[in-house]
Amino acid sequence: MSASEGLALFTPADLQNPKYSYLFLATPPPGTTGLGRRLNPETYYFACRWNYNDTPREFLKRALACVENPGNGRKADARPVDWGPNVATGRVADLSPGLAKALGLKTDDIVRITISALRATPVKPVKPAKRAKQAAPVTQPAAPTKPVIKQFVRSPNCSCRKVGTKIDKIVLHCTEGSLAGALAEFQKTDSRKVSAHYVIDRNGDIYQMVNDSDCANHCMGANAGSIGIEHVGSETDSLAPPQAAASGALIRWLLQEHQIPRTNIFGHDFTPGYCRPGGTSCPDKLFGPVHSQATIAAWVAANV
Numbered sequence: 001m002s003a004s005e006g007l008a009l010f011t012p013a014d015l016q017n018p019k020y021s022y023l024f025l026a027t028p029p030p031g032t033t034g035l036g037r038r039l040n041p042e043t044y045y046f047a048c049r050w051n052y053n054d055t056p057r058e059f060l061k062r063a064l065a066c067v068e069n070p071g072n073g074r075k076a077d078a079r080p081v082d083w084g085p086n087v088a089t090g091r092v093a094d095l096s097p098g099l100a101k102a103l104g105l106k107t108d109d110i111v112r113i114t115i116s117a118l119r120a121t122p123v124k125p126v127k128p129a130k131r132a133k134q135a136a137p138v139t140q141p142a143a144p145t146k147p148v149i150k151q152f153v154r155s156p157n158c159s160c161r162k163v164g165t166k167i168d169k170i171v172l173h174c175t176e177g178s179l180a181g182a183l184a185e186f187q188k189t190d191s192r193k194v195s196a197h198y199v200i201d202r203n204g205d206i207y208q209m210v211n212d213s214d215c216a217n218h219c220m221g222a223n224a225g226s227i228g229i230e231h232v233g234s235e236t237d238s239l240a241p242p243q244a245a246a247s248g249a250l251i252r253w254l255l256q257e258h259q260i261p262r263t264n265i266f267g268h269d270f271t272p273g274y275c276r277p278g279g280t281s282c283p284d285k286l287f288g289p290v291h292s293q294a295t296i297a298a299w300v301a302a303n304v
Contacts, residue, residue: 003031003032003033003037004033007035008050008057011063019302022040022245023039023045024038040082040242041240042203042241044098045080045081045095046079046094046113047080047082049084049092055115060080064077064144064252065077065113065114068103068111068113068114069104070112071104071110073105073227075145076103076249077144093113098242114133130143144249147150147206147250149207149208150206152207153208155186155187155196158210158214158215159215160214161213161294167225168261169211170229171219171267172287173283174231174234176234176282176284182230186199190234193217195218196209196230197212197271199229204243204245212227212254216228220275220276221275222274222275229250231283233286235284236285237286238286251304252304262300263296263297267287267292267296268282268283
């Protein structure tokens, strides 16, 4: 890809759109001007040789695809970004380095890509004497797939949910420390006995520590019907782009898997039922500079 080459599905204006900006580096690499070279190699994206009559550009830009390595069963959500690779390569798709690594794929390995829906082709008006063409069939969007879990590090600090308890909310947290510190803390059996269902590292790796079917000890007073997601970062950090992408993918899957309303995604301090005296600063500034549920809602609207 040349230093000035653009992308088939995105324009420079998309750098300002929080729904797509995570795909790109904060600044262009030295000596480059094109969007193609500005893609963040750690985020999950891919290119295919699209037929725009079947999959129009605007549909592809909005779409999420399930990318699967049939050799090991790993799957991840990823965004289409470009047309390619060149026919001369003999390949039919190119994956970002981060996506290929997460799925355990190398160049020329076999990959399966499923776009979430097909768009019907409109029927053009015809003369009565001629038979009208049928529109292409429309399929229902495929359900989101669970993102790749790098490792299940089991925490002893959990309990069975009571029979009949519905999982009805997701709680977002900041670890206020390192990945190693969070994993170690959630395995301690001291007086705190804290845990979370998931921990997302800065590079987008997802660790699971408690089964969804069990209660984790992450939000005092609101553990019974919630899923807790910790994000590695300090009190002043924002989400790293691959971390935001991984979080969005995980949340989308959880919403579908447990039929949780989109309005029931909360920051720790703003969760209904949370009752720790004095509250908490969590999730700090990960999702925006203002400590409020409105900040969380705005991030969800742009990324989930």
